Amino acid sequence: MSMLTNNRKxxxxxxxxxxxxxxxxxxxAFLG
Structure with missing residues (x-):
């Protein structure tokens, strides 16, 4: 369960x- 949440994050x-x-x-690039 903890691994699933970490993977999704x-x-x-x-x-x-x-x-x-x-x-x-x-x-x-726009400013420089």
């Missing part, structure tokens, strides 16, 4: 982190 976290990095790169 990681699956949700990965796209958020990737999106955040992409946003930072786009903002950096």
């Amino acid at each position: 990681q699956r949700w976290l990965l796209p958020v982190v990737l999106g955040f990095i992409m946003l930072a790169v786009v903002l950096g």
Whole structure:
């Protein structure tokens, strides 16, 4: 049960982190 919850959390976290990095790169290119 604990492993399932952890796996689901990681699956949700990965796209958020990737999106955040992409946003930072786009903002950096836009401002820089």
